Amino acid sequence: MALLEPKSKVLMIGALEHVGKYLTIASVMLGHFTLVLLPNIRNGDPAQNQIIEYFENIGVAFIKGDIDNHSRLVQAIRAVDVVISAAGGNRFSIEGQKTTVSTNKKLKLVGTTLHRAPSLNSNKWQSWVKLAEVYPVGVIDVDRTHVLPEAERKLEEYRQMRRLKDQSGVPYNHVVGGFFAGEILGRFNSQQSQLSLPLKIPLFGNGNSKVVFSVEMDVGRYTILGADDPRTLFKTLYIRPPENVISLNELVSLWESKINRFWERIYIPSEAFMKLYNEAQPKEKIVLALMHSAFIRGDQTNYDIDPSFGVEASQLYPHVKYTTMNEYLNRFLPE
Template sequence: MGKSKILIVGGTGYMGKRLVKASLAQGHETYVMQRPETEIGVDIDKVETLISFKKQGAHLVPASFEDHKSLVEAVKLVDNVICAVSGVHIRSHSILLQLKLVEAIKEAGNVKRYIPSEFGMDAAKMKNAMEPGKVAFDDKMVVRKAIEEAGIPFTYVSANCIAAYWLGGLCQFGKILPPRDHVIIHGDGNLKGIYVNEDDIATYAIKTIEDPRTLNKTIYISPPKNILSQREVVQKWEKLIGKELHKITLSKDDFLASKNVLDYGQQVGLSHYHDILYEGFLTSLKIGDEEEASKLYPEVKYTTVDEYLKQYV
């Protein structure tokens, strides 16, 4: 397969910068949308990130969600488009901005594949998700509907649990660094999650972009060694630091009682932890080998939970 031209929208963000890196690493001619200062504010970090992309060989493309013509012109430069605008409410939530990008892709008429901003749990399987967290999935389904009604070729990438948000805090809600004395166990701690390194998510996503096997499908990143319960994650950390943590069990009722003192963004996050750690939404996820990224691309050496946790020792 020849290497295509890829436009990455949201390239300076958490997942976006990893997608740019992976696209370049896999030899694609990579274009990154550069939004005007009026949209990003005086954000020096984003400017520096864009300049670093340029030094690595990426092309910067000035365009704005508020300027339809500029979006169409940007899209016409490439074969494929990947969007990585934020869908995390504690940071910013811009999922529905993609509706403007979908309109531009539809008008341009040249895009062979669009990967929308998902990279988490499969929105189509989260119909029974807890409120207010369900809004994240509902918005993604609005975007999917627009993509499919426009007849745009797509791949949806479901990466389940992003490692930094989950493994860093040993699956404790609101924690991003692993403790060395005690840990809160959600429920019985035995329901399994699926944890994926952010760089691996980007690598797999770029792999799918011109693979005919992934056209108009949802692809799941579910590395077999990374399907673990919270207790299993804690045990791996204990082995690394040579110490057993004191464990405090938190019931579902007590967990939900904490919701009332949280702001909206935190309530959304709490809902996701509830769905995975108390309801086991990912435990029941059934997919075939033809849908699973590590089976489709065995040449990729994915990061195991053990390897990921070592950076915190």
């Protein structure tokens, strides 16, 4: 009887970020030793302390340090096979991506990676470390998206970061998960959805552009599976579950069918959207530019995933039961 290949050991950077929590939980659930890099095991934030306590209860290991503490980072990397970065979730800037670049350099410096994967050039096995960039631009593929001018400059900085990663020689994969359902839809509890929302709802564009919604726990599972899979090496893992590729019109209709209530849809055409954009503060413009790209231009889904640069998660892992938007909306119905 053949022995099963041991699971890789995972280092999680940014475990307290929105998506980082789910990546960490998924890593443990899928049987990986999971090490989390934290500046402080306890801090003054009760919500974060609660997450840390939950991590402790499910068996997460911790190492005190951060990406700027070289010796601790090297120590952490030497203890694992795979590094996943979910850091910088709220920083849409080149500074926010220094996590990835500096981590790449230190991974290359360490040279003690243990994860075994088939070589791309031969049948021999080689050691490699993979860094999955999940956040902050996981809603789009920066190499296949163009946004409004001010945000486009920021995206170009991210593209430069990717090119540096390519040149570093460190094996990696990117993860593009679309909109995170918990951030976009999870703000409404059942009471708000039933009683407080107006009968009018604004929709960007004509409401027909297809976008992708992913439930965070599914993003976690797919990312961890992809991090241990040579088929994703040097590629982008797109999370595009077919039943979650949906337009805003379709999403609203789905919700209306569940509550037997209809909303008047107020469409915001491109001209009106641009007025909002031009009057917005710089930080707001970044978010609005992503919305314009997705909901008006349709940039999340207006290209096919070619095997030369990417793979789609639900096709790669058909055994994973993902949460559909139809199922996800049920959690907001009154009991």
